[in-house]
Amino acid sequence: MKMAVSEIAKAINADETYLNEEQLAVEVTGTNFDSRNIEAGDLFVPLQGAHDGHDYIASAIANGANATLWSKERVDFRPQDLPVLVVDDPLAAYQKLSQYYLTKINPRVVAVTGSNGKTTTKDMIAAILSQDFNVTKTYDNFNNEIGVPYTILQMEANTEFLVIELGMDRPGQLDFLSKLVQPDVAVITMIGEAHIEFFGTRDKITDAKMEITHGLKEDGFFVYNGDEPLLRERATTLDMEQRTFGRQASDDLYATEVADGRFETSFKVNDDPTIDFKIPLIGDYNVDNALAAIEVGNIFQIPDQVIQGALEHFAITKNRTEWLSGNKGEAILSDVYNSNPTAAKEVLAAFSKTNTEGRHIVVLGDMLELGAQSVQMHADLAADLDPNQIDTVYLIGSDMAALRDRLLTKYEPQNVHYYTADQLEQLSSDLQADVTAQDEVMLKASHGLHLEKVVADLTN
């Protein structure tokens, strides 16, 4: 982005009495809400976390901030050595600025939500559209009320498509984000149980996910998983054009001949069986993510051969079924960004099928935000762990104790290792001592368990 302070001030209704002529002419070339990541020319956005972002203005300036948003409540403590845009609420101003900038650049917008698969599908769609267009996509999975404005303000002036991930863990959040980005295409990958603690039922999760259509343009497209009855039912009330994907003949686009490779999955689709699609990921569920992305490519008339090439080599975001090589030469499947029952079952199914000369070792940590059904849902994962396919299980976290108890009815005790959440280092050192070059290790847990530290220990 490139904007003068005067343009920003108008866009967000900042109090211009704190800005002189010279300051109004200063040019801003980016934004950041973390002073440690500020680059020369950026606008600093002080946000409230556990600490107050305003307290880091000195480091933002030292790193080259050209201007800062500033809460009017802190106006007496404003810095004197750069332009200060005084507003009621810096986060609301940040969101408003992003909306202004989006209107100014005016790309077509593809918005992606779903209980699982948002980041992967976003990456696939961006890879496809990038073959023919200038595309900006969500950085990592910055998908909330802070991450969405950040992504929008990252756009270069020549951006033709914005592929943006929208996340939520409460009703109303997607209503806000969808109206902010006003998608040309809204995608729902699937409905699972992620964050069900704050909804109670999958039905209510579906209602909240459908909010992605609230800002959908009238001539826009709604792309969704047609195998989910809860989505099919809601879609009947929408006027916009719709495209479904899935595994059933009733879907507009469905996969056939799905085949698992060592590190990839291949499949065909109903509308052109001559093309062999391949994705560099294991897991049947990733075919669904790819189908959603192909639908988007079709909407924008990207030829099938071009889509095929883009999917074969698309760049995945780290820690999503990412294969790594461990210190002893073992193969590691890192899926440590998040976890919930549907995702854990899918990844266990995929991992169970991979060939190994050694053992299949699984490390599972607590799945968070599952509410009253949490303990039961952890215990139920026992059905997805077969001692003939998964040799050794490491469990960590309080609710995983329920899974340990269940597993002891079918596993030898020496093959089930249990740790409390504060024993992560112990788990890591025991696992390192146990693993051999021939083994394969899969790790999955909610982000809060920090299994990425174990992955780092295994691969350092």
Ligand SMILES: CC(=O)N[C@H]1[C@@H](OP(=O)(O)OP(=O)(O)OC[C@H]2O[C@@H](n3ccc(=O)[nH]c3=O)[C@H](O)[C@@H]2O)O[C@H](CO)[C@@H](O)[C@@H]1O[C@H](C)C(=O)N[C@@H](C)C(=O)N[C@H](CCC(=O)N[C@@H](CCCCN)C(=O)O)C(=O)O
């Ligand atoms: C306000 C803010 O900056 N808080 C981030 C910050 O928290 P803290 O409370 O620890 O901040 P802290 O109190 O230390 O500092 C307050 C503020 O001062 C800043 N600061 C701090 C120190 C310093 O030297 N300099 C400085 O500028 C700091 O960046 C922050 O802006 O530091 C954490 C660790 O780095 C991030 O994890 C937090 O990011 C939040 C979660 C976020 O919302 N980040 C956005 C960009 C996002 O999209 N994050 C995604 C996750 C989004 C998500 O949870 N999505 C859910 C669904 C949506 C939920 C909606 N609530 C899902 O996908 O399931 C991600 O990080 O991967």
Ligand SMILES: Nc1ncnc2c1ncn2[C@@H]1O[C@H](COP(=O)(O)OP(=O)(O)OP(=O)(O)O)[C@@H](O)[C@H]1O
């Ligand atoms: N379509 C799917 N169905 C079930 N599970 C999936 C699906 N896609 C991905 N997953 C699981 O979810 C994990 C995270 O994938 P991804 O990051 O794409 O999802 P996400 O919805 O973006 O999650 P987050 O918003 O928390 O980043 C994967 O590694 C896999 O375990």
Ligand SMILES: C[C@@H](N)C(=O)N[C@H](C)C(=O)O
């Ligand atoms: C970290 C956040 N994006 C998320 O996915 N949280 C859930 C609870 C998880 O980590 O499993």
